[in-house]
Amino acid sequence: xxxxxxxxxxxxxxxxxxxxxxxxxxxxxxxxxxxxxxxxxxxxxxxxxxxxxxxxxxxxxxxxxxxxxxxxxxxxxxxxxxxxxxxxxxxxxxxxxxxxxxxxxxxxxxxxxxxxxxxxxxxxxxxxxxxxxxxxxxxxxxxxxxxxxxxxxxxxxxxxxxxxxxxxxxxxxxxxxxxxxxxxxxxxxxxxxxxxxxxxxxxxxxxxxxxxxxxxxxxxxxxxxxxxxxxxxxxxxxxxxxxxxxxxxxxxxxxxxxxxxxxxxxxxxxxxxxxxxxxxxxxxxxxxxxxxxxxxxxxx
Amino acid sequence: xxxxxxxxxxxxxxxxxxxxxxxxxxxxxxxxxxxxxxxxxxxxxxxxxxxxxxxxxxxxxxxxxxxxxxxxxxxxxxxxxxxxxxxxxxxxxxxxxxxxxxxxxxxxxxxxxxxxxxxxxxxxxxxxxxxxxxxxxxxxxxxxxxxxxxxxxxxxxxxxxxxxxxxxxxxxxxxxxxxxxxxxxxxxxxxxxxxxxxxxxxxxxxxxxxxxxxxxxxxxxxxxxxxxxxxxxxxxxxxxxxxxxxxxxxxxxxxxxxxxxxxxxxxxxxxxxxxxxxxxxxxxxxxxxxxxxxxxxxxxxxxxxxxxxxxxxxxxxxxxxxxxxxxxxxxxxxxxxxxxxxxxxxxxxxxxxxxxxxxxxxxxxxxxxxxxxxxxxxxxxxxxxxxxxxxxxxxxxxxxxxxxxxxxxxxxxxxxxxxxxxxxx
Amino acid sequence: xxxxxxxxxxxxxxxxxxxxxxxxxxxxxxxxxxxxxxxxxxxxxxxxxxxxxxxxxxxxxxxxxxxxxxxxxxxxxxxxxxxxxxxxxxxxxxxxxxxxxxxxxxxxxxxxxxxxxxxxxxxxxxxxxxxxxxxxxxxxxxxxxxxxxxxxxxxxxxxxxxxxxxxxxxxxxxxxxxxxxxxxxxxxxxxxxxxxxxxxxxxxxxxxxxxxxxxxxxxxxxxxxxxxxxxxxxxxxxxxxxxxxxxxxxxxxxxxxxxxxxxxxxxxxx
Numbered sequence: 001x002x003x004x005x006x007x008x009x010x011x012x013x014x015x016x017x018x019x020x021x022x023x024x025x026x027x028x029x030x031x032x033x034x035x036x037x038x039x040x041x042x043x044x045x046x047x048x049x050x051x052x053x054x055x056x057x058x059x060x061x062x063x064x065x066x067x068x069x070x071x072x073x074x075x076x077x078x079x080x081x082x083x084x085x086x087x088x089x090x091x092x093x094x095x096x097x098x099x100x101x102x103x104x105x106x107x108x109x110x111x112x113x114x115x116x117x118x119x120x121x122x123x124x125x126x127x128x129x130x131x132x133x134x135x136x137x138x139x140x141x142x143x144x145x146x147x148x149x150x151x152x153x154x155x156x157x158x159x160x161x162x163x164x165x166x167x168x169x170x171x172x173x174x175x176x177x178x179x180x181x182x183x184x185x186x187x188x189x190x191x192x193x194x195x196x197x198x199x200x201x202x203x204x205x206x207x208x209x210x211x212x213x214x215x216x217x218x219x220x221x222x223x224x225x226x227x228x229x230x231x232x233x234x235x236x237x238x239x240x241x242x243x244x245x246x247x248x249x250x251x252x253x254x255x256x257x258x259x260x261x262x263x264x265x266x267x268x269x270x271x272x273x274x275x276x277x278x279x280x281x282x283x284x285x286x287x288x289x290x291x292x293x294x295x296x297x298x299x300x
Numbered sequence: 301x302x303x304x305x306x307x308x309x310x311x312x313x314x315x316x317x318x319x320x321x322x323x324x325x326x327x328x329x330x331x332x333x334x335x336x337x338x339x340x341x342x343x344x345x346x347x348x349x350x351x352x353x354x355x356x357x358x359x360x361x362x363x364x365x366x367x368x369x370x371x372x373x374x375x376x377x378x379x380x381x382x383x384x385x386x387x388x389x390x391x392x393x394x395x396x397x398x399x400x401x402x403x404x405x406x407x408x409x410x411x412x413x414x415x416x417x418x419x420x421x422x423x424x425x426x427x428x429x430x431x432x433x434x435x436x437x438x439x440x441x442x443x444x445x446x447x448x449x450x451x452x453x454x455x456x457x458x459x460x461x462x463x464x465x466x467x468x469x470x471x472x473x474x475x476x477x478x479x480x481x482x483x484x485x486x487x488x489x490x491x492x493x494x495x496x497x498x499x500x501x502x503x504x505x506x507x508x509x510x511x512x513x514x515x516x517x518x519x520x521x522x523x524x525x526x527x528x529x530x531x532x533x534x535x536x537x538x539x540x541x542x543x544x545x546x547x548x549x550x551x552x553x554x555x556x557x558x559x560x561x562x563x564x565x566x567x568x569x570x571x572x573x574x575x576x577x578x579x580x581x582x583x584x585x586x587x588x589x590x591x592x593x594x595x596x597x598x599x600x601x602x603x604x605x606x607x608x609x610x611x612x613x614x615x616x617x618x619x620x621x622x623x624x625x626x627x628x629x630x631x632x633x634x635x636x637x638x639x640x641x642x643x644x645x646x647x648x649x650x651x652x653x654x655x656x657x658x659x660x661x662x663x664x665x666x667x668x669x670x671x672x673x674x675x676x677x678x679x680x681x682x683x684x685x686x687x688x689x690x691x692x693x694x695x696x697x698x699x700x701x702x703x704x705x706x707x708x709x710x711x712x713x714x715x716x717x718x719x720x721x722x723x724x725x
Numbered sequence: 726x727x728x729x730x731x732x733x734x735x736x737x738x739x740x741x742x743x744x745x746x747x748x749x750x751x752x753x754x755x756x757x758x759x760x761x762x763x764x765x766x767x768x769x770x771x772x773x774x775x776x777x778x779x780x781x782x783x784x785x786x787x788x789x790x791x792x793x794x795x796x797x798x799x800x801x802x803x804x805x806x807x808x809x810x811x812x813x814x815x816x817x818x819x820x821x822x823x824x825x826x827x828x829x830x831x832x833x834x835x836x837x838x839x840x841x842x843x844x845x846x847x848x849x850x851x852x853x854x855x856x857x858x859x860x861x862x863x864x865x866x867x868x869x870x871x872x873x874x875x876x877x878x879x880x881x882x883x884x885x886x887x888x889x890x891x892x893x894x895x896x897x898x899x900x901x902x903x904x905x906x907x908x909x910x911x912x913x914x915x916x917x918x919x920x921x922x923x924x925x926x927x928x929x930x931x932x933x934x935x936x937x938x939x940x941x942x943x944x945x946x947x948x949x950x951x952x953x954x955x956x957x958x959x960x961x962x963x964x965x966x967x968x969x970x971x972x973x974x975x976x977x978x979x980x981x982x983x984x985x986x987x988x989x990x991x992x993x994x995x
Contacts, residue, residue: 156549
């Protein structure tokens with residue numbers, strides 16, 4: 001462990017940061033970079049597991065095939081709605097949670113733990129819980145809405161195009177909002193009381209304190225959390241897959257689901273690899289946009 | 301171990317098993333212990349029969365241990381093929397008939413004709429049970445009918461039919477009348493249509509073949525989008541679109557939703573194998589009957605089989621055969637196929653003759669239609685992909701009216717055409 | 726007025742968070758034949774679903790596996806991340822910016838992309854169906870996030886303290902271990918909880934890299950057993966969700982104070 005004890009020679013001091021980074025990066029080189037390179041390579045081949053005899057180099061054919069595939073084009077739109085819905089709602093709910101949990105309320109400790117219940121529930125289980133809550137024939141949500149007279153007919157949450165995606169969004173929002181809550185709570189607690197005191201002296205009300213103190217100071221935390229969540233959400237498959245199978249009629253098929261279905265059902269690994277490269281490329285655009293925005297603050 | 305030793309052993313073992321002296325199972329002369337891997341998927345999580353059989357085998361055969369891995373059916377095909385192509389498939393596994401074509405083309409499974417021909421109980425096997433283990437009648441047997449045969453039935457709420465003054469529908473036209481009569485939304489739905497993944501299996505394909513339509517024939521002729529097929533498909537879509545005899549959730553329902561409808565006593569009819577009977581009788585009990593699937597221009601009953609196979613890359617094929625053939629022996633076969641949670645039509649005559657089978661009304665209904673038993677074109681390389689990936693989104697779009705019956709079937713036809721005929725090595 | 730809206734907010738937080746879970750709890754105690762029934766509430770509380778779930782699933786094994794995998798993942802990713810985060814926080818060196826960016830890039834690649842090519846790699850290394858394989862896969866995915874978090878915590882601790890220790894004759898490593906690390910401990914604990922939770926409920930890698938029950942963790946194990954082809958028992962599924970969730974929540978109840986304090990000591994600021 002102390003093999004790289006940093007005493008003495010200057011070159012050692014220079015090597016130290018790299019040595020310290022090496023375990024993390026070695027791990028990632030083996031388990032991310034190597035498979036990514038392998039997947040990139042795969043995406044240039046006609047690689048269908050059920051047809052090894054047809055295996056051959058096809059250049060960019062798989063990428064072009066995606067562009068000509070109406071389901072791929074549809075999936076980009078679905079992915080955008082999916083990400084916007086999940087991350088937007090998680091941010092809103094997480095912010096509400098964080099603001100409440102930051103106040104000096106009774107049972108704050110217990111509340112802070114209870115908020116984490118959904119996060120501690122494995123996502124597959126979340127999918128089953130929400131499938132059951134939203135079941136079109138026997139679900140409690142429909143029963144309550146019918147009982148309150150909000151709706152006249154049961155809503156077919158999982159069988160209506162456009163709605164089933166939102167059913168999955170709600171499930172993932174429930175599952176993931178606590179992450180936002182704790183990240184934003186942490187951000188809130190680093191805001192010094194002095195700002196609020198100053199604002200109060202200036203006669204700022206609750207909303208103004210939020211608008212002019214909390215929000216701007218919390219913004220950096222929000223942005224980075226949003227970025228991480230966008231990536232994470234884009235790659236998430238199990239909740240929408242278990243709840244909707246990407247349907248009906250592919251209306252809930254995100255790019256990540258399309259990739260999984262292509263790999264699992266068509267066993268077309270070449271095409272699946274190109275689909276996931278597309279997804280990574282689209283996410284890279286988001287990441288670059290974020291980095292540009294934060295360029296001045298980026299540690300260098 | 302020399303082959304001749306094994307033959308002797310096999311004969312002795314089988315003979316003893318037949319004689320019912322299975323307690324004194326002999327220990328074979330395998331010097332070193334062999335361990336084989338079996339991949340299995342669970343249809344019923346709390347099933348005790350398979351666990352019991354495996355425990356028994358492993359107790360008797362310390363020299364030939366079987367380790368079971370449970371792989372979910374939805375992941376099974378990908379996992380098995382990936383493992384096979386990386387050189388390490390299981391020794392034996394369950395096999396779904398829809399995969400037979402592609403597994404045959406890949407040469408992934410061990411041909412079993414020779415071993416079966418030399419097997420003690422060869423004569424006890426029904427011809428149909430052997431036929432379902434071949435991708436095509438001209439191809440080798442690559443599966444063993446250990447789980448018997450999966451004969452399809454039409455399940456009805458007989459009390460609802462009687463209430464409406466109707467008998468059991470004999471034809472698809474009568475079926476429509478019955479489905480309409482049984483429908484009383486929002487409490488009762490005449491047909492628990494499965495619009496979600498794998499929905500083709502429950503009514504749609506049965507109706508196709510009952511009208512003598514072929515999806516794709518053995519010479520490669522594609523019939524799935526013939527004029528008559530388009531018309532029949534429209535008829536089936538109209539059960540949802542026009543006649544509304546299905547639950548409003550039907551469009552994306554999978555089996556969990558359908559089982560819940562039956563459990564709640566809200567479903568009037570469904571098409572499924574004889575093995576699924578307890579899913580329908582749990583609530584309604586005797587009020588549920590199993591009848592032949594309605595006739596179109598002819599009677600046709602889907603009767604295929606989930607079986608078990610030896611993977612060609614297994615290094616313990618003889619041991620694998622020993623184990624699998626033991627499972628197929630009458631005693632074990634009866635236990636597997638008499639499993640109240642998942643009973644099947646036995647592959648052995650001697651087992652089918654048992655009183656237990658004759659007493660099960662669903663089994664009787666299945667056996668009574670033996671002349672109409674038929675198989676689907678599982679040999680086609682596109683079949684598994686069609687069944688897993690393409691059918692349900694197209695069907696769902698047609699149910700919503702986004703595409704026509706013809707457009708749906710044309711797309712399926714394109715899939716069959718693109719994949720082409722199976723490649724023979 | 727403000728107090729009232731905070732209380733209203735707290736109520737909303739509680740309802741949104743707990744209502745689905747409470748419904749699952751209630752369903753788990755409802756006899757199976759009443760679950761789809763007209764009456765929404767069970768006629769009596771039944772433990773059948775728990776018995777069924779317990780009998781149908783090697784639950785203790787899954788729990789043990791999940792604890793082992795999540796525990797080792799946490800240890801490995803925290804060890805690698807402390808080292809890397811310390812490097813990013815305390816040194817200025819060529820390629821630093823690029824490597825920080827590299828972490829983000831690595832985070833971009835979806836698990837759906839990685840699992841297929843990883844399979845042969847795992848197989849070659851003999852890591853299929855092994856704790857180590859799952860731990861490595863999970864740790865790799867947890868590390869970028871942990872490094873970010875920890876870099877923030879280390880940045881928040883003034884260098885002067887370490888320098889003072891070094892003047893007293895401590896090696897840089899010793900100074901780090903005796904001065905900075907203890908101060909950053911709450912942050913390390915919070916980060917560890919993130920890593921633990923990620924591994925606790927990760928699904929895709931476990932699905933791909935296990936075929937047997939030997940090392941399979943809860944999320945995949947439950948799905949394999951509870952979605953039988955012919956049978957989905959909502960009561961048992963809900964019982965399973967209760968069984969899986971309650972221990973983690975109990976753990977949080979115990980650690981909650983450290984967790985939140987840890988989080989606040991170096992919030993992620995991008």
